[in-house]
Amino acid sequence: MGGRGRGRGRGKPMSFDIESLGFQNKKELPKSKEEPPPLYPPLEFKPVSLQEGEEADYLLALKQEFRGSMRESPYFIKPQSTKRDIERYSDKYQLNGQNKGQGLGWTPNWNTFPKELRIREKKPKRLKVSVKPSLSVTKVKAKGQKSDSKEAENKLKQILQTEEDGDDDEDEDEEEKKKKEAEGEEEEEEEFYDDEDIEEGTDYALSYFDNGEDYLDADDDALEDGPVY
Amino acid sequence: MAKGLQVGTGSSTVAYENLGRRRKQFVYVPVLRLNSMAQSQVRLGGLLLQHQYGEIVENVGAFLAAKGSFTLKDIAEGTKLGMNEVKKALCVLIQHNMMDFERNRRGILEYTIHINKVLFVTRYPRYIYCAKTLYGDVGEFLVEELLSHGQMLMSQVCRRVSERITQALEGQSVDELKVRKTFVELVETHFLQRVAAPPSDSADKEDEETELQIKEKEMFLIPPAMDIDYGKVNPTVSSSGKRKREDGEEGDKVAKRPRSTSPLSDEKNEDAPDKGVYWHINFTRFHQFFRDQAVLSALNSKIDRYACEIVRTMLRVSEKTTVPLAPTTHPMSSHEIFQSLPPELDLNRQTLGEYLTLLAEDKTEIVNKAGESGGGMYILNMQKALETLCKASIESVVQERFGSKCSRIFRLLLMKRHLEQKQVEDMAMIPAKEAKELLYKLFSENFVTMQEIPKTPDHAPSRTFYLFGINMHQVSRMLLDRCYKAMGNLISRREHENTENRRLVEKSQRVDAISASLQSSGADTTQMSEVEEMITPPERQQLNKLKHDINKLEQSELQLDETIFLLESYLPGSEAMVLY
Numbered sequence: 174m175g176g177r178g179r180g181r182g183r184g185k186p187m188s189f190d191i192e193s194l195g196f197q198n199k200k201e202l203p204k205s206k207e208e209p210p211p212l213y214p215p216l217e218f219k220p221v222s223l224q225e226g227e228e229a230d231y232l233l234a235l236k237q238e239f240r241g242s243m244r245e246s247p248y249f250i251k252p253q254s255t256k257r258d259i260e261r262y263s264d265k266y267q268l269n270g271q272n273k274g275q276g277l278g279w280t281p282n283w284n285t286f287p288k289e290l291r292i293r294e295k296k297p298k299r300l301k302v303s304v305k306p307s308l309s310v311t312k313v314k315a316k317g318q319k320s321d322s323k324e325a326e327n328k329l330k331q332i333l334q335t336e337e338d339g340d341d342d343e344d345e346d347e348e349e350k351k352k353k354e355a356e357g358e359e360e361e362e363e364e365f366y367d368d369e370d371i372e373e374g375t376d377y378a379l380s381y382f383d384n385g386e387d388y389l390d391a392d393d394d395a396l397e398d399g400p401v402y
Numbered sequence: 403m404a405k406g407l408q409v410g411t412g413s414s415t416v417a418y419e420n421l422g423r424r425r426k427q428f429v430y431v432p433v434l435r436l437n438s439m440a441q442s443q444v445r446l447g448g449l450l451l452q453h454q455y456g457e458i459v460e461n462v463g464a465f466l467a468a469k470g471s472f473t474l475k476d477i478a479e480g481t482k483l484g485m486n487e488v489k490k491a492l493c494v495l496i497q498h499n500m501m502d503f504e505r506n507r508r509g510i511l512e513y514t515i516h517i518n519k520v521l522f523v524t525r526y527p528r529y530i531y532c533a534k535t536l537y538g539d540v541g542e543f544l545v546e547e548l549l550s551h552g553q554m555l556m557s558q559v560c561r562r563v564s565e566r567i568t569q570a571l572e573g574q575s576v577d578e579l580k581v582r583k584t585f586v587e588l589v590e591t592h593f594l595q596r597v598a599a600p601p602s603d604s605a606d607k608e609d610e611e612t613e614l615q616i617k618e619k620e621m622f623l624i625p626p627a628m629d630i631d632y633g634k635v636n637p638t639v640s641s642s643g644k645r646k647r648e649d650g651e652e653g654d655k656v657a658k659r660p661r662s663t664s665p666l667s668d669e670k671n672e673d674a675p676d677k678g679v680y681w682h683i684n685f686t687r688f689h690q691f692f693r694d695q696a697v698l699s700a701l702n703s704k705i706d707r708y709a710c711e712i713v714r715t716m717l718r719v720s721e722k723t724t725v726p727l728a729p730t731t732h733p734m735s736s737h738e739i740f741q742s743l744p745p746e747l748d749l750n751r752q753t754l755g756e757y758l759t760l761l762a763e764d765k766t767e768i769v770n771k772a773g774e775s776g777g778g779m780y781i782l783n784m785q786k787a788l789e790t791l792c793k794a795s796i797e798s799v800v801q802e803r804f805g806s807k808c809s810r811i812f813r814l815l816l817m818k819r820h821l822e823q824k825q826v827e828d829m830a831m832i833p834a835k836e837a838k839e840l841l842y843k844l845f846s847e848n849f850v851t852m853q854e855i856p857k858t859p860d861h862a863p864s865r866t867f868y869l870f871g872i873n874m875h876q877v878s879r880m881l882l883d884r885c886y887k888a889m890g891n892l893i894s895r896r897e898h899e900n901t902e903n904r905r906l907v908e909k910s911q912r913v914d915a916i917s918a919s920l921q922s923s924g925a926d927t928t929q930m931s932e933v934e935e936m937i938t939p940p941e942r943q944q945l946n947k948l949k950h951d952i953n954k955l956e957q958s959e960l961q962l963d964e965t966i967f968l969l970e971s972y973l974p975g976s977e978a979m980v981l982y
Contacts, residue, residue: 250487282678289474
C-alpha cells in the first residue's frame, strides 16, 4: 500500500483514498485504536454447545485417568522438597528424603541414551582411603619383629592395591566429570562422605527419631483414593 | 560489539547475541526469536509438560523450545536448576520421544526439543480410543501402556497388559500369546514402530549414541524371540509378585481399569528375550488414520454411505502402491476397485461407475479421473480432501463468530476467488452498507486479504482495482495460532479452577478416605452419615460445580484438538504428517 504521493492535502493525509472505500467524509471512518486489544474480545454470539455422547464421555474419562496416572508415575519429577528455615541437627539423621530424590526411578535404555545423562548413584564406598600408613616408622620401631612387620607390610600393600584400583577408577570418573559437569557435583560428593561418616558413627537406630515435621504436610497419602480433577 | 544481527529464516528469525562466559571469552551463540505461532506453541507445550511431567521438565522443555539447542551445561545454567534435575528431565523427554540430541562442532552433545511432538499429548486419549475401536480392549491397553512409558520392550508391554487384563477380569487369566498377537497386528499395520538404535556393528563407541538409525525394513520387524508361532517361543510369563501395583482408580466412570505405573526398573528385563528392541507409537500412522476417517465421514454425510465405502476401498487399494501421506494416490482402475469392494455392499459395475463419475465431477475434486484404460483410472487427492474439510471448518468458524451473512460473503469469496467490493455486494445480495461493514470486519480479522491492482501507473485510488480474496494457507495459519492460544487458555483456566478450590478438594478427598476406611472396617450407617455431613451442602454444591466446570473445560480441549488436527494436517510443513 504505497501512499506517499496521494493525499488530497486536506487535514491529515492518509495512505489510502477515503472516497474509494465508500465513505463520503472523514468523520464516518471508524476510530483508530490507541490501546492494546482487550484481554477478552467481545463475544457477539454464544458459542455452539459441545458434542455429547458416549464417545465424548469415554474420551473424557480416558483423558482424566491418563493424567492422574501420569502424576503418579516415576516420570513425573517432583521438585525437591524445600529446605526448612533453619538447619537442624536432626536433618542429618533423617532417612526420609535426603537421598531419595537422587535416582531416576526408572531405567532408560542406556544404549540409546547419552551416557552423560547418567546420574551417578552414590554407593557407599567400601574402603575409605584416608592416610597411607608410613611403613618406615614401623620398621624403625619393631626391629625384633621384622618378619611380622614384613607380613603385615605385604598384607597392607595388597589392601592398598585394591583400594588404589578402586580409587583410580573413581579418580578417572571424577576427572571426566570435572570436564563435563559443574563443580557443584563434586562438592556434593564430598558432602556425602561426611554424611556417611556420621551415619556410620552413631549407635542409635536412625529411624527412631521423628521430629514431627511431617505432620503438617503429609497430605499425599490422603489423595490416593480420591478422584482427580 | 555487535548488538544483534538478524537473519530471517522463514518462520522464525535467528539473532546472534554474545553470551559472556565465565572466563570472559565472548562466544556467539544463535538465539531463536519466535514468531506468534511458535510462541503459542511453546506456551501450550510448556503447560502440557507441566501437567504431565512436572515443573522441572517444563522448565527444561520451555527453555529449549524458546531458545534452541543447548548442551547439558548450558541448560543447567540457563534454567538455574540443579544438574541432577536437568539430567532427569532430559531423560524423561528422550524417553517420551520428544527430544533429540547430536554432537555439535565441538563434540559436545546438544539437545533439541521438538515442540510439535510435545503437542501430541493433547491427542493421547484419541489414540487410545482409536486403538480400542480397531483392536479391542487389548489394543487399547497396549497403546495406553506405550503412551505412558514412551518406549518399551515388546515382552515388557505384553506382560503388563496381560496382567492388567487378568486383574480386570478378576481371575480369568489371559493368554499372553493373545496379547502378543494383537501387538504384532499393531506392528503390521504400522501403528507401532521400533525405536532407532545404534547399529550393532559400530566399532567406535564414542559415536554410538549419535549414530542412532533405523533401517527402513527393520522398522516393523518383530524380533525372532517374540514370534507368536507357538512352537518357537518359550513363554516368558512370570508371576512377578514383587512389583508394587498402583490401584488408584481415578474417576468412577470406568470401573475395571487398574493402572500400574511401577518403575520399569523393577522388572526383570535384563533377561528379556528381545533385549534392546524398543517400540514406540507411530504417531504418523494414527494421524493418517484420523485423516482418512475424517474424509470418509464427510463423504458419508455429503453423498451417501456407498460413496464412503467406495472411497474406503480406493484407500485400501492404494495402500499397496502409494507412499503413505502422499498428496495424491497412484491411479487405480475401476476394475480393481470393483474387485476389492466388500461383498456386502452389493454394487454392480454400472452403479460403481456412476458413483465414480459423481465423485469425479464433485467440485471438491477429491476423486479425479485420470484416464480411460481399465474402465476408467481414478486418483484420490487427499490434499484436496483436507482442503475441503478445512474450508468447511473455517466457514463454520466465520459463521459462529460473525454471523451467517459474513459466512455467505466468505463462501462467495472462496468460490469466486477474487472479487471487488461492489461485486461482493451484488453477488451476496446484501445491502451495500452492511456488506461493506461485514467485508471490512472480515478483513480486519485477517480472514480476507486484499490485493491492489492499479490501472494507471500513478496508482490513483479511483483507478485501482481492490480485489478481495481468501488465502487458505494464511487463514489456516492464523486460526491454528488462535487454537493453540485457546488450548493454552483452557488448560490454564482449568489449573486456576483447581488452585482456587484446592482447600475444598483436599477436604473432600480426606472425607472420602475416611469414609472408605470406615466402610472397609465395617462401620454402621450413623458413623457413615456423620462423615458425609462433614461436607456441608453449599460445599457439596461448590464441588459439583467445580467438577462440572472442569469436565466442560476438558471436553472443550478434546474437541478443540480435532480442529487443531485438521488445520495441522492441511498446512504444509506443520509436521503432523511427517514420516518419522
